[in-house]
Amino acid sequence: MFYIQHNLFIRWSLVVVWCVALMTETSTLQAEDKQSRQSAVHKDARLVDGAGKCSGRLEMKCQGEWRALNIRNTGRQHSFGYAEVACKQMGCGSTLSITQSTNVTNLPAWEVDFVCKGSESTLKECRNHRTRGMQRRVNSTYSLQVICSESLRLVGDSEICSGGAEVKSDQGWVSVCEDGFDSETQKMFCRELGCGPPRNFRWGSPIGNPSLFKQFQCKGNESRLEDCVSFMKEECRQAARIICSKETDLRLVGGETLCQGTLEGKQAAEWRPLEDGWNSLKPEHFAKVCGKMGCGGFISVSRNNLPELRPVWLTDCETSSSFCKSWRGTSSNLALAVTCEEDTTLVKGPSRCSGKLQVRSGQSWHPVCYSFFSLEAALVTCRDLKCGFPENDRSSNFTRSPVLNCAGTEKHLRDCPSISATEEMLQECDEVSLTCTELPPAPYINIHNVQGSEFVSTYPPKVFKGHRFAISCTVDSPYSVLSIRLKSHIGTDHPNEWIQSPHDKKAVFIFPVAEDAHQGTYQCDYNFNFSSDIFSQPKFISVQVEELNNVRLVNEETECAGRLELEDGGEWRPVSHRHSWSLKEAAVVCRQLDCGSAVSTRGVERSAGLQHAWRFYSDCDGSERALTDCGTVKKWPSSSAVQVVCSGILLQPNISLFYTMRELLDYQPRYILLSKGHSFSITCSVKPQYPGGYFGIRFNQAISISQPAVNHTAHFMFPAADEAHTGTYSCVYVNFVFSHNFSSESQSLSVKVEAEFLEVKLVDGVLREDDGESCAGRLFVKYLNSLLLLSAETTVWDMKHASLVCRQLGCGSAISTKDIKLPKKELMARFFSDCDGSESALLGCGTVLPWFSSSAVELVCTGHQGGADKN
Known part of the structure; x- marks a missing residue:
């Protein structure tokens, strides 16, 4: 087990508290008392808020109360001693790292005055060389964060950071299975040993011939190996020998991998974030950082906000390309965040996502040969570099690799199962050149005619209304396509979307009947089986829908x-x-x-x-x-x-109605109002086309009378209108041509005949019970020989005019008048007044003209008895 030596730490300010009760123990403890105390080593010390029982904030229990240690003013040299004893007391072996932590709010803390040499078994065995110390409760923003480890090791080499991976179990030390021991798990392994990240590319051989193994199944979000799911196995493929880089004074933390995150440096045994307060660091400096991390090329750097103000190392570098060592302690809420490539890089290209592929093995970078590469390896490479997807320019050269046997789903290229390349395999090496793009390349899109087989060659493509057409999307990619998507009405709130599973990497979207709504822009894209949440670059095409005139x-x-x-x-x-x-x-x-x-x-x-x-x-x-x-x-x-x-x-004929020698088709009222007993006539006509023929009048769906067409015209006279003439009229033109009788019908006219043709009328209101007349409703006024609604846009209209109408209709006086809104504009009448309100008829003091409007006049009269009608 690797131990961090005392001389790696310098003295730093900490204030530590110790309980009087704990200080009553003397240095001449009896053996039986010591054994009793060791049976309860966890009773009065613990590590909390860490990744597991062997990491976290150091706390001690005194008088039944757990508090952190106030370490602010304690000598720096002794901090490592506290951590060493704490790891030993927790049963966690040696110290990997210690960090001074600050908190926004004060933590309850114990202030003590004692030091640990590191050889003690428990913290309460530590002594002050001058006094036994005194207990005091305080609040402190400072605490000691400790990380310990003794659950894993590398064996078989003289170096502590290289060898075969072993972990501690109930059966003793056991080897690690290759399955599940991917690059992220290896980096976690090396980090817990206090070493740098792994440097080899899994091109090694297992060590020894173990009989027991442990297999790990890490999800990737664990901070320590013991947090991963694991189980014992009697047989599995042993993980190859790995080489971790030596312990470094730089590291990247808080990122998804050890090759990205906040840049921290270790000085005097203390890890702190680095801040470039003078903007003195250049890309070449960060390239050195990436090299120290065992990563590939430098990608990017940014200054990120820390959650709180905390101690940092402020850098002040010269122009030298080596990473500077002039660090000064200060406090800041900013720190450098660096992103490096993993163990894979593309070199000698126009960008970091294009070039010749190289991978790290040990301390060196080596090219990859096309004969060792595959389509799946290209996918993993672009994913590893965070460059998206490979382009297809040389993908046909990739064959199933005897060295890199990638499945295509691995996160990093080094996770692919591999074997060592022989000298014969390396004699002729055509180096892989690879270009990655953020999204898969766009598909091809085409419009097809009604048969669905021929391309529409016009530009922009035209399809014909009512005809079937199809849009095909074709993917040119060696990878397995999951689905192809077609979208229309791009950029609207409600786009249309169709998705198909491809057949031979092609999807055909058929539209049975082309309508005006099909005109517009269409977008086609696709996704792969291994990245269903990411769609390719889109391909667009515009479609015009026209009538077919062929x-x-x-x-x-x-x-x-x-x-x-x-x-x-x-x-x-x-x-x-x-x-x-x-x-x-x-x-x-x-x-x-x-x-x-x-x-x-x-x-x-x-x-x-x-x-x-x-x-x-x-x-x-x-x-x-x-x-x-x-x-x-x-x-x-x-x-x-x-x-x-x-x-x-035949052409469509026209229809006209004349009443007292005036034509009533200058406008389009809902119906023509005729007075009973007056004459009217209907004229049917058609443009010259064929000679002869005749016209018939269709009245209420039946042909009533007919006349020969004279000069393509016929006149129908009605001497005296009565109620029987109320209905719908149209002209039907009939002619015999091409050995057949043909007919064509005009538009229709609605006619209403009334006993007395009033100049004003209220309709759609409540009828009076006594005589059925309406004394409330919308106001109609006479124009020529028809009644039109009165527009509310008449500015002179008021209660004076409304009372005049009520009096004219015999409906008493006016109660109210108001505007009503109509769904759309229609032909109405606009009133022009010279009335003083005493007249007997509205049109006796005013006149009307046609007017298009969407609002009308409504009024309510009292009625004959002076009471208001009920609405």
């Missing part, structure tokens, strides 16, 4: 009948009439052109004779949205062509 019917009069032509590869050609053409294909053409259903189709001869055309190969059932969804074409010499006639051949 068919047309050639005819001067209409777009819905004529000779069929189709565009393919930028070239328009007629379609040859072949035996595969039928009404099913014609129905698809009519649907694609928005021309209704197919009426007829046939073959016609072309006047120019034999010419290039398209021969159509069909698989259509008639329900498809576009012709090329269910067929394909090839160039074909032909004198025939296909004629298609669709039901939507």
